[in-house]
Amino acid sequence: MSTEQSTFDLDSWRTRPALQQPQWDDPEEVRSATAELAGLPPLVFAGECDQLKERLAAVARGEAFVLQGGDCAETFSGASADAVRNKLKTLLQMAVVLTYAASVPVVKIGRMGGQFAKPRSKPTETRDGVALPAYRGDAVNGLEFTPQARRNDPSRLVRAYHCSAVTLNLCRAFTTGGYADLRQAHAWNQDFVAGSPAGQRYERLAGEIDRALSFMAACKIDPEEFHGVEFYSSHEALILEYERALTRIDARTGLPYDVSAHMVWIGERTRDLDGAHVEFLRQIRNPIGVKLGPTTSPDDALALIDRLNPDREPGRLTFITRMGAGRIRDGLPPLVEKVSQSGAPVAWVCDPMHGNTFEAPSGHKTRRFDDVLDEVAGFFEVHRALGTHPGGIHIEFTGDDVTECVGGGHEIVEDDLHQRYETACDPRLNRSQSLDLAFMVAEMYRETR
Ligand SMILES: O=C[C@H](O)[C@H](O)COP(=O)(O)O
Numbered sequence: 001m002s003t004e005q006s007t008f009d010l011d012s013w014r015t016r017p018a019l020q021q022p023q024w025d026d027p028e029e030v031r032s033a034t035a036e037l038a039g040l041p042p043l044v045f046a047g048e049c050d051q052l053k054e055r056l057a058a059v060a061r062g063e064a065f066v067l068q069g070g071d072c073a074e075t076f077s078g079a080s081a082d083a084v085r086n087k088l089k090t091l092l093q094m095a096v097v098l099t100y101a102a103s104v105p106v107v108k109i110g111r112m113g114g115q116f117a118k119p120r121s122k123p124t125e126t127r128d129g130v131a132l133p134a135y136r137g138d139a140v141n142g143l144e145f146t147p148q149a150r151r152n153d154p155s156r157l158v159r160a161y162h163c164s165a166v167t168l169n170l171c172r173a174f175t176t177g178g179y180a181d182l183r184q185a186h187a188w189n190q191d192f193v194a195g196s197p198a199g200q201r202y203e204r205l206a207g208e209i210d211r212a213l214s215f216m217a218a219c220k221i222d223p224e225e226f227h228g229v230e231f232y233s234s235h236e237a238l239i240l241e242y243e244r245a246l247t248r249i250d251a252r253t254g255l256p257y258d259v260s261a262h263m264v265w266i267g268e269r270t271r272d273l274d275g276a277h278v279e280f281l282r283q284i285r286n287p288i289g290v291k292l293g294p295t296t297s298p299d300d301a302l303a304l305i306d307r308l309n310p311d312r313e314p315g316r317l318t319f320i321t322r323m324g325a326g327r328i329r330d331g332l333p334p335l336v337e338k339v340s341q342s343g344a345p346v347a348w349v350c351d352p353m354h355g356n357t358f359e360a361p362s363g364h365k366t367r368r369f370d371d372v373l374d375e376v377a378g379f380f381e382v383h384r385a386l387g388t389h390p391g392g393i394h395i396e397f398t399g400d401d402v403t404e405c406v407g408g409g410h411e412i413v414e415d416d417l418h419q420r421y422e423t424a425c426d427p428r429l430n431r432s433q434s435l436d437l438a439f440m441v442a443e444m445y446r447e448t449r
Protein backbone atom coordinates (compact mmCIF):
# COMPACT_ATOMS: atom_id res chain seq x y z
CA MET A 1 0.00 0.00 0.00
CA SER A 2 1.37 3.43 -0.93
CA THR A 3 1.87 6.19 1.62
CA GLU A 4 -0.84 8.09 -0.20
CA GLN A 5 -3.35 5.41 0.71
CA SER A 6 -2.35 4.79 4.29
CA THR A 7 -2.23 8.45 5.33
CA PHE A 8 -5.12 10.75 4.76
CA ASP A 9 -6.34 14.22 5.48
CA LEU A 10 -10.08 14.44 5.18
CA ASP A 11 -10.06 18.23 5.32
CA SER A 12 -7.34 18.97 2.79
CA TRP A 13 -10.07 19.83 0.21
CA ARG A 14 -10.93 22.92 2.23
CA THR A 15 -7.91 24.78 0.88
CA ARG A 16 -8.75 23.98 -2.76
CA PRO A 17 -11.22 25.73 -5.07
CA ALA A 18 -14.60 24.05 -4.54
CA LEU A 19 -16.92 24.67 -7.48
CA GLN A 20 -20.71 24.37 -7.39
CA GLN A 21 -20.99 24.71 -3.60
CA PRO A 22 -24.10 26.48 -2.32
CA GLN A 23 -23.62 29.86 -0.69
CA TRP A 24 -25.07 29.39 2.78
CA ASP A 25 -26.24 32.47 4.67
CA ASP A 26 -25.18 31.37 8.12
CA PRO A 27 -22.03 29.31 8.84
CA GLU A 28 -23.51 28.37 12.23
CA GLU A 29 -26.43 26.61 10.51
CA VAL A 30 -23.94 24.63 8.40
CA ARG A 31 -21.92 23.67 11.47
CA SER A 32 -25.03 22.51 13.25
CA ALA A 33 -26.28 20.42 10.29
CA THR A 34 -22.91 18.78 9.64
CA ALA A 35 -22.40 18.06 13.37
CA GLU A 36 -25.76 16.28 13.37
CA LEU A 37 -24.84 14.32 10.22
CA ALA A 38 -21.52 13.31 11.72
CA GLY A 39 -23.35 11.68 14.62
CA LEU A 40 -25.79 9.69 12.47
CA PRO A 41 -25.28 6.01 11.53
CA PRO A 42 -23.68 5.05 8.21
CA LEU A 43 -26.01 4.54 5.27
CA VAL A 44 -23.78 1.83 3.82
CA PHE A 45 -20.95 -0.29 5.19
CA ALA A 46 -17.34 -0.19 4.10
CA GLY A 47 -17.39 -3.94 3.39
CA GLU A 48 -20.25 -3.40 0.92
CA CYS A 49 -18.21 -0.69 -0.82
CA ASP A 50 -15.33 -3.14 -1.13
CA GLN A 51 -17.67 -5.74 -2.58
CA LEU A 52 -18.81 -3.25 -5.22
CA LYS A 53 -15.15 -2.52 -5.94
CA GLU A 54 -14.64 -6.22 -6.66
CA ARG A 55 -17.65 -6.22 -8.98
CA LEU A 56 -16.29 -3.17 -10.81
CA ALA A 57 -12.89 -4.83 -11.09
CA ALA A 58 -14.69 -7.64 -12.95
CA VAL A 59 -16.25 -5.01 -15.23
CA ALA A 60 -12.82 -3.56 -15.98
CA ARG A 61 -11.59 -7.07 -16.84
CA GLY A 62 -14.48 -7.49 -19.28
CA GLU A 63 -16.40 -10.01 -17.18
CA ALA A 64 -19.47 -8.00 -16.16
CA PHE A 65 -21.58 -5.01 -17.22
CA VAL A 66 -22.74 -2.00 -15.16
CA LEU A 67 -26.31 -0.77 -15.18
CA GLN A 68 -26.35 2.50 -13.27
CA GLY A 69 -29.39 4.73 -13.22
CA GLY A 70 -32.19 6.60 -11.56
CA ASP A 71 -33.51 10.13 -11.30
CA CYS A 72 -31.59 13.14 -12.45
CA ALA A 73 -32.49 14.72 -9.12
CA GLU A 74 -34.18 12.73 -6.38
CA THR A 75 -36.73 14.71 -4.39
CA PHE A 76 -37.81 14.41 -0.77
CA SER A 77 -41.39 13.76 -1.87
CA GLY A 78 -40.12 10.98 -4.16
CA ALA A 79 -38.83 8.92 -1.21
CA SER A 80 -42.10 6.96 -1.19
CA ALA A 81 -42.68 3.22 -1.44
CA ASP A 82 -44.45 3.49 -4.83
CA ALA A 83 -41.87 5.72 -6.48
CA VAL A 84 -38.90 3.70 -5.20
CA ARG A 85 -40.53 0.39 -6.14
CA ASN A 86 -41.32 1.62 -9.67
CA LYS A 87 -37.76 2.75 -10.23
CA LEU A 88 -36.33 -0.43 -8.84
CA LYS A 89 -38.73 -2.54 -10.88
CA THR A 90 -37.60 -0.82 -14.07
CA LEU A 91 -33.95 -1.29 -13.11
CA LEU A 92 -34.57 -4.98 -12.39
CA GLN A 93 -36.38 -5.46 -15.70
CA MET A 94 -33.55 -3.79 -17.59
CA ALA A 95 -31.02 -5.91 -15.72
CA VAL A 96 -32.92 -9.11 -16.56
CA VAL A 97 -33.00 -8.17 -20.24
CA LEU A 98 -29.27 -7.47 -20.22
CA THR A 99 -28.33 -10.54 -18.21
CA TYR A 100 -30.44 -12.91 -20.28
CA ALA A 101 -30.18 -11.42 -23.76
CA ALA A 102 -26.51 -10.46 -23.53
CA SER A 103 -25.46 -13.33 -21.23
CA VAL A 104 -23.45 -11.11 -18.95
CA PRO A 105 -23.56 -10.57 -15.17
CA VAL A 106 -25.02 -7.13 -14.49
CA VAL A 107 -23.81 -4.93 -11.63
CA LYS A 108 -26.88 -2.97 -10.54
CA ILE A 109 -26.20 0.52 -9.19
CA GLY A 110 -28.98 3.03 -8.46
CA ARG A 111 -28.64 6.78 -8.83
CA MET A 112 -30.76 6.45 -5.74
CA GLY A 113 -30.63 7.04 -2.01
CA GLY A 114 -28.51 10.21 -2.18
CA GLN A 115 -28.84 11.97 -5.56
CA PHE A 116 -30.19 15.14 -3.99
CA ALA A 117 -27.73 17.82 -5.18
CA LYS A 118 -27.25 19.29 -8.64
CA PRO A 119 -24.50 21.31 -10.30
CA ARG A 120 -26.00 24.10 -12.40
CA SER A 121 -24.83 26.04 -15.46
CA LYS A 122 -26.02 29.35 -14.01
CA PRO A 123 -26.25 30.50 -10.38
CA THR A 124 -29.66 32.12 -10.94
CA GLU A 125 -32.88 31.40 -12.79
CA THR A 126 -34.95 34.19 -14.29
CA ARG A 127 -38.70 34.02 -14.91
CA ASP A 128 -40.74 36.99 -16.16
CA GLY A 129 -37.91 39.33 -15.22
CA VAL A 130 -37.55 37.94 -11.68
CA ALA A 131 -34.16 36.36 -10.85
CA LEU A 132 -33.84 33.87 -7.98
CA PRO A 133 -31.06 31.45 -6.97
CA ALA A 134 -31.05 28.34 -9.18
CA TYR A 135 -32.53 25.14 -7.79
CA ARG A 136 -29.55 23.01 -6.65
CA GLY A 137 -31.37 19.89 -5.55
CA ASP A 138 -33.58 19.17 -2.55
CA ALA A 139 -30.49 18.84 -0.35
CA VAL A 140 -29.91 22.57 -0.84
CA ASN A 141 -33.13 24.43 -1.69
CA GLY A 142 -36.68 23.95 -3.02
CA LEU A 143 -37.83 23.73 -6.64
CA GLU A 144 -40.72 26.14 -6.19
CA PHE A 145 -39.94 29.54 -7.71
CA THR A 146 -40.24 31.69 -4.59
CA PRO A 147 -37.52 33.47 -2.59
CA GLN A 148 -38.38 31.35 0.47
CA ALA A 149 -38.06 28.02 -1.36
CA ARG A 150 -34.90 29.02 -3.19
CA ARG A 151 -33.06 29.99 -0.01
CA ASN A 152 -30.15 27.60 0.55
CA ASP A 153 -31.00 25.84 3.80
CA PRO A 154 -28.37 23.63 5.52
CA SER A 155 -31.02 21.74 7.48
CA ARG A 156 -31.99 20.20 4.13
CA LEU A 157 -28.70 18.25 4.22
CA VAL A 158 -30.01 16.39 7.25
CA ARG A 159 -33.33 15.77 5.50
CA ALA A 160 -31.41 14.44 2.47
CA TYR A 161 -29.71 11.94 4.79
CA HIS A 162 -33.06 10.76 6.20
CA CYS A 163 -34.66 10.45 2.74
CA SER A 164 -31.59 8.49 1.61
CA ALA A 165 -32.03 6.18 4.59
CA VAL A 166 -35.71 5.61 3.75
CA THR A 167 -34.90 4.93 0.09
CA LEU A 168 -32.05 2.56 0.88
CA ASN A 169 -34.14 0.74 3.45
CA LEU A 170 -36.83 0.17 0.81
CA CYS A 171 -34.25 -0.88 -1.77
CA ARG A 172 -32.69 -3.37 0.63
CA ALA A 173 -36.12 -4.79 1.49
CA PHE A 174 -37.17 -5.06 -2.16
CA THR A 175 -33.91 -6.56 -3.37
CA THR A 176 -33.42 -9.12 -0.62
CA GLY A 177 -36.94 -9.76 0.65
CA GLY A 178 -38.32 -11.71 -2.31
CA TYR A 179 -39.54 -8.92 -4.63
CA ALA A 180 -36.42 -9.15 -6.80
CA ASP A 181 -36.61 -12.95 -7.03
CA LEU A 182 -36.03 -13.91 -10.65
CA ARG A 183 -39.15 -16.05 -10.42
CA GLN A 184 -41.05 -12.72 -10.14
CA ALA A 185 -39.85 -11.57 -13.57
CA HIS A 186 -43.42 -11.77 -14.95
CA ALA A 187 -44.92 -10.03 -11.94
CA TRP A 188 -42.75 -6.92 -12.43
CA ASN A 189 -44.31 -6.56 -15.86
CA GLN A 190 -47.96 -7.09 -14.97
CA ASP A 191 -49.06 -3.46 -15.05
CA PHE A 192 -47.15 -2.85 -18.25
CA VAL A 193 -47.60 -5.67 -20.71
CA ALA A 194 -50.94 -4.87 -22.36
CA GLY A 195 -50.38 -1.54 -24.06
CA SER A 196 -46.66 -1.54 -24.63
CA PRO A 197 -44.48 -3.13 -27.30
CA ALA A 198 -41.53 -3.06 -24.89
CA GLY A 199 -43.70 -4.79 -22.25
CA GLN A 200 -44.77 -7.47 -24.72
CA ARG A 201 -41.21 -8.10 -25.82
CA TYR A 202 -40.19 -8.34 -22.18
CA GLU A 203 -43.03 -10.78 -21.49
CA ARG A 204 -41.67 -13.15 -24.15
CA LEU A 205 -38.22 -12.95 -22.59
CA ALA A 206 -39.66 -13.60 -19.12
CA GLY A 207 -41.31 -16.74 -20.59
CA GLU A 208 -37.91 -17.94 -21.78
CA ILE A 209 -36.49 -17.26 -18.32
CA ASP A 210 -39.29 -19.35 -16.80
CA ARG A 211 -38.30 -22.25 -19.02
CA ALA A 212 -34.63 -21.80 -18.14
CA LEU A 213 -35.53 -21.75 -14.42
CA SER A 214 -37.63 -24.91 -14.81
CA PHE A 215 -34.71 -26.55 -16.55
CA MET A 216 -32.38 -25.54 -13.72
CA ALA A 217 -34.86 -26.78 -11.13
CA ALA A 218 -34.95 -30.11 -12.97
CA CYS A 219 -31.15 -30.14 -12.72
CA LYS A 220 -31.56 -29.68 -8.92
CA ILE A 221 -30.06 -26.19 -8.86
CA ASP A 222 -31.30 -24.51 -5.68
CA PRO A 223 -33.99 -21.93 -6.66
CA GLU A 224 -32.99 -19.85 -3.62
CA GLU A 225 -29.96 -18.83 -5.70
CA PHE A 226 -32.35 -16.50 -7.55
CA HIS A 227 -34.11 -15.12 -4.48
CA GLY A 228 -32.36 -11.76 -4.18
CA VAL A 229 -30.02 -9.47 -6.06
CA GLU A 230 -27.07 -7.31 -5.12
CA PHE A 231 -27.97 -3.66 -5.39
CA TYR A 232 -25.68 -0.70 -4.78
CA SER A 233 -26.33 3.02 -4.29
CA SER A 234 -24.52 5.96 -5.88
CA HIS A 235 -24.73 9.71 -6.33
CA GLU A 236 -22.63 12.66 -7.39
CA ALA A 237 -20.41 13.70 -4.47
CA LEU A 238 -21.16 17.36 -4.96
CA ILE A 239 -21.75 19.03 -1.59
CA LEU A 240 -18.47 18.40 0.13
CA GLU A 241 -19.68 19.40 3.62
CA TYR A 242 -22.26 16.61 3.38
CA GLU A 243 -19.82 13.98 2.07
CA ARG A 244 -17.20 14.96 4.66
CA ALA A 245 -19.70 14.68 7.52
CA LEU A 246 -20.61 11.17 6.36
CA THR A 247 -17.05 9.94 6.02
CA ARG A 248 -16.00 7.47 8.70
CA ILE A 249 -12.94 5.44 9.54
CA ASP A 250 -13.52 1.77 8.85
CA ALA A 251 -12.77 -0.26 11.98
CA ARG A 252 -11.42 -3.20 9.92
CA THR A 253 -8.82 -1.30 7.96
CA GLY A 254 -8.44 2.10 9.63
CA LEU A 255 -9.20 3.73 6.26
CA PRO A 256 -11.83 6.37 5.44
CA TYR A 257 -15.02 5.50 3.57
CA ASP A 258 -17.76 7.89 2.54
CA VAL A 259 -20.71 6.00 3.98
CA SER A 260 -23.32 8.16 2.19
CA ALA A 261 -23.31 5.67 -0.74
CA HIS A 262 -21.47 2.63 -2.03
CA MET A 263 -20.11 4.56 -5.00
CA VAL A 264 -19.79 8.30 -5.48
CA TRP A 265 -18.73 10.16 -8.59
CA ILE A 266 -17.18 13.49 -9.55
CA GLY A 267 -19.18 15.45 -12.10
CA GLU A 268 -18.00 16.93 -15.37
CA ARG A 269 -18.07 20.44 -13.88
CA THR A 270 -16.00 19.60 -10.78
CA ARG A 271 -13.30 17.22 -12.06
CA ASP A 272 -10.51 19.83 -12.02
CA LEU A 273 -7.35 18.00 -10.98
CA ASP A 274 -6.44 20.61 -8.38
CA GLY A 275 -9.98 21.23 -7.23
CA ALA A 276 -11.61 20.30 -3.95
CA HIS A 277 -13.68 17.40 -5.31
CA VAL A 278 -10.72 15.46 -6.69
CA GLU A 279 -8.81 16.19 -3.49
CA PHE A 280 -11.61 14.88 -1.27
CA LEU A 281 -12.43 11.77 -3.30
CA ARG A 282 -8.71 10.94 -3.49
CA GLN A 283 -8.83 10.32 0.27
CA ILE A 284 -11.78 7.95 0.54
CA ARG A 285 -11.64 4.24 -0.25
CA ASN A 286 -15.03 3.77 -1.96
CA PRO A 287 -15.16 2.86 -5.62
CA ILE A 288 -15.41 6.21 -7.40
CA GLY A 289 -16.45 7.48 -10.82
CA VAL A 290 -15.46 10.52 -12.83
CA LYS A 291 -17.62 11.97 -15.60
CA LEU A 292 -15.62 12.77 -18.72
CA GLY A 293 -17.12 15.21 -21.21
CA PRO A 294 -16.01 16.07 -24.76
CA THR A 295 -13.26 18.49 -23.69
CA THR A 296 -11.34 15.79 -21.78
CA SER A 297 -7.87 15.15 -23.18
CA PRO A 298 -6.04 11.81 -22.87
CA ASP A 299 -3.55 13.53 -20.55
CA ASP A 300 -6.42 14.71 -18.33
CA ALA A 301 -7.61 11.12 -18.06
CA LEU A 302 -4.13 9.84 -17.19
CA ALA A 303 -3.64 12.59 -14.61
CA LEU A 304 -6.97 11.69 -12.99
CA ILE A 305 -5.87 8.06 -12.78
CA ASP A 306 -2.58 9.04 -11.16
CA ARG A 307 -4.35 11.25 -8.65
CA LEU A 308 -7.33 9.04 -7.84
CA ASN A 309 -5.89 5.58 -8.23
CA PRO A 310 -2.11 5.81 -7.82
CA ASP A 311 -1.88 2.13 -6.84
CA ARG A 312 -3.94 1.02 -9.84
CA GLU A 313 -6.35 -0.79 -7.53
CA PRO A 314 -8.80 -2.80 -9.68
CA GLY A 315 -12.40 -1.56 -9.41
CA ARG A 316 -11.43 1.71 -7.75
CA LEU A 317 -11.98 3.97 -10.77
CA THR A 318 -14.78 4.11 -13.33
CA PHE A 319 -14.75 6.61 -16.17
CA ILE A 320 -18.28 7.62 -17.11
CA THR A 321 -18.05 9.24 -20.53
CA ARG A 322 -20.73 11.72 -21.67
CA MET A 323 -19.54 13.03 -24.98
CA GLY A 324 -22.80 13.54 -26.88
CA ALA A 325 -23.90 11.49 -29.86
CA GLY A 326 -22.10 13.77 -32.30
CA ARG A 327 -18.76 13.61 -30.45
CA ILE A 328 -18.43 10.09 -29.12
CA ARG A 329 -16.90 8.50 -32.20
CA ASP A 330 -14.09 11.09 -32.33
CA GLY A 331 -13.80 12.02 -28.67
CA LEU A 332 -13.67 8.63 -27.02
CA PRO A 333 -10.99 6.70 -28.97
CA PRO A 334 -7.98 8.83 -27.93
CA LEU A 335 -8.98 8.49 -24.26
CA VAL A 336 -9.53 4.75 -24.34
CA GLU A 337 -6.36 4.19 -26.37
CA LYS A 338 -4.09 6.15 -24.06
CA VAL A 339 -5.61 4.75 -20.87
CA SER A 340 -5.43 1.16 -22.06
CA GLN A 341 -1.82 1.67 -23.21
CA SER A 342 -1.04 2.85 -19.68
CA GLY A 343 -2.26 -0.49 -18.33
CA ALA A 344 -4.42 1.18 -15.65
CA PRO A 345 -7.52 -0.85 -14.74
CA VAL A 346 -10.53 1.31 -15.59
CA ALA A 347 -14.19 0.43 -16.07
CA TRP A 348 -15.63 2.39 -19.01
CA VAL A 349 -19.27 3.34 -18.66
CA CYS A 350 -21.35 5.35 -21.14
CA ASP A 351 -23.67 8.13 -19.96
CA PRO A 352 -25.67 8.84 -23.14
CA MET A 353 -27.85 11.47 -21.43
CA HIS A 354 -25.79 14.50 -20.43
CA GLY A 355 -24.21 15.26 -23.80
CA ASN A 356 -27.57 15.18 -25.58
CA THR A 357 -29.79 17.72 -23.81
CA PHE A 358 -31.51 20.50 -25.73
CA GLU A 359 -34.40 22.88 -25.19
CA ALA A 360 -37.65 22.23 -27.05
CA PRO A 361 -39.59 25.23 -28.43
CA SER A 362 -41.97 24.83 -25.46
CA GLY A 363 -39.02 25.59 -23.12
CA HIS A 364 -38.78 22.04 -21.77
CA LYS A 365 -35.30 20.55 -21.49
CA THR A 366 -35.41 17.29 -23.40
CA ARG A 367 -33.35 14.55 -25.09
CA ARG A 368 -34.01 12.50 -28.20
CA PHE A 369 -34.20 8.76 -27.59
CA ASP A 370 -32.40 8.31 -30.93
CA ASP A 371 -29.46 10.44 -29.76
CA VAL A 372 -29.24 8.41 -26.56
CA LEU A 373 -29.19 5.24 -28.60
CA ASP A 374 -26.69 6.65 -31.07
CA GLU A 375 -24.28 7.61 -28.31
CA VAL A 376 -24.47 4.09 -26.87
CA ALA A 377 -23.96 2.64 -30.36
CA GLY A 378 -20.88 4.87 -30.81
CA PHE A 379 -19.56 3.74 -27.43
CA PHE A 380 -19.83 0.10 -28.49
CA GLU A 381 -18.29 0.79 -31.91
CA VAL A 382 -15.27 2.52 -30.35
CA HIS A 383 -14.66 -0.29 -27.87
CA ARG A 384 -15.08 -2.96 -30.52
CA ALA A 385 -12.57 -1.19 -32.82
CA LEU A 386 -10.02 -0.90 -29.99
CA GLY A 387 -10.59 -4.36 -28.54
CA THR A 388 -11.55 -2.88 -25.16
CA HIS A 389 -14.56 -3.60 -22.99
CA PRO A 390 -17.72 -1.49 -23.12
CA GLY A 391 -18.36 -1.74 -19.41
CA GLY A 392 -21.83 -0.35 -18.89
CA ILE A 393 -24.39 2.40 -19.16
CA HIS A 394 -25.33 5.23 -16.81
CA ILE A 395 -28.79 6.67 -17.44
CA GLU A 396 -31.42 8.98 -16.02
CA PHE A 397 -34.75 7.17 -15.93
CA THR A 398 -37.87 6.79 -13.88
CA GLY A 399 -40.33 3.95 -13.41
CA ASP A 400 -43.27 6.17 -14.35
CA ASP A 401 -44.81 6.98 -17.72
CA VAL A 402 -43.45 10.50 -17.93
CA THR A 403 -43.09 12.49 -21.15
CA GLU A 404 -39.66 14.06 -20.78
CA CYS A 405 -37.55 12.55 -23.60
CA VAL A 406 -38.79 12.45 -27.19
CA GLY A 407 -38.94 9.33 -29.39
CA GLY A 408 -38.88 5.68 -28.33
CA GLY A 409 -41.52 2.96 -28.88
CA HIS A 410 -44.46 5.19 -27.90
CA GLU A 411 -43.10 7.98 -30.11
CA ILE A 412 -43.36 10.95 -27.75
CA VAL A 413 -43.08 14.17 -29.78
CA GLU A 414 -42.05 17.64 -28.62
CA ASP A 415 -45.70 18.74 -28.38
CA ASP A 416 -46.34 15.93 -25.87
CA LEU A 417 -43.68 17.03 -23.40
CA HIS A 418 -46.03 19.11 -21.26
CA GLN A 419 -48.30 16.09 -20.57
CA ARG A 420 -46.23 14.48 -17.83
CA TYR A 421 -43.08 16.53 -17.40
CA GLU A 422 -42.22 15.86 -13.77
CA THR A 423 -38.45 15.94 -13.44
CA ALA A 424 -36.94 18.36 -10.95
CA CYS A 425 -33.98 18.94 -13.28
CA ASP A 426 -33.06 17.02 -16.46
CA PRO A 427 -35.35 14.83 -18.63
CA ARG A 428 -35.48 11.12 -17.84
CA LEU A 429 -36.31 8.08 -19.94
CA ASN A 430 -39.68 6.62 -18.99
CA ARG A 431 -40.19 2.94 -18.31
CA SER A 432 -40.95 1.96 -21.88
CA GLN A 433 -37.98 3.93 -23.29
CA SER A 434 -35.74 2.36 -20.63
CA LEU A 435 -36.78 -1.16 -21.56
CA ASP A 436 -36.39 -0.42 -25.27
CA LEU A 437 -32.88 0.81 -24.51
CA ALA A 438 -32.05 -2.33 -22.52
CA PHE A 439 -33.07 -4.59 -25.43
CA MET A 440 -30.98 -2.56 -27.85
CA VAL A 441 -27.96 -2.45 -25.55
CA ALA A 442 -28.20 -6.22 -25.09
CA GLU A 443 -28.06 -6.67 -28.87
CA MET A 444 -25.08 -4.34 -29.18
CA TYR A 445 -23.27 -6.13 -26.38
CA ARG A 446 -23.83 -9.51 -28.01
CA GLU A 447 -22.41 -8.23 -31.29
CA THR A 448 -19.33 -6.86 -29.52
CA ARG A 449 -18.41 -10.17 -27.90
O1 LIG B 1 -27.94 17.01 -14.35
C1 LIG B 1 -27.02 17.69 -14.73
C2 LIG B 1 -26.91 19.11 -14.46
O2 LIG B 1 -27.22 19.41 -13.16
C3 LIG B 1 -27.82 19.81 -15.37
O3 LIG B 1 -27.66 19.32 -16.67
C4 LIG B 1 -27.52 21.27 -15.32
O4 LIG B 1 -28.55 21.85 -15.96
P1 LIG B 1 -28.61 23.39 -16.26
O5 LIG B 1 -27.75 23.61 -17.46
O6 LIG B 1 -30.07 23.63 -16.52
O7 LIG B 1 -28.13 24.12 -15.06
Ligand SMILES: C=C(OP(=O)(O)O)C(=O)O
Nearest residue numbers: 119267268269291322354
Ligand atom coordinates in the same frame (compact mmCIF):
# COMPACT_ATOMS: atom_id res chain seq x y z
C1 LIG C 1 -24.62 16.57 -13.57
C2 LIG C 1 -24.55 15.35 -14.05
O1 LIG C 1 -23.78 14.97 -15.06
P1 LIG C 1 -22.48 15.65 -15.63
O2 LIG C 1 -21.57 15.91 -14.49
O3 LIG C 1 -21.95 14.61 -16.56
O4 LIG C 1 -22.91 16.88 -16.34
C3 LIG C 1 -25.35 14.23 -13.51
O5 LIG C 1 -25.06 13.08 -13.83
O6 LIG C 1 -26.28 14.51 -12.76
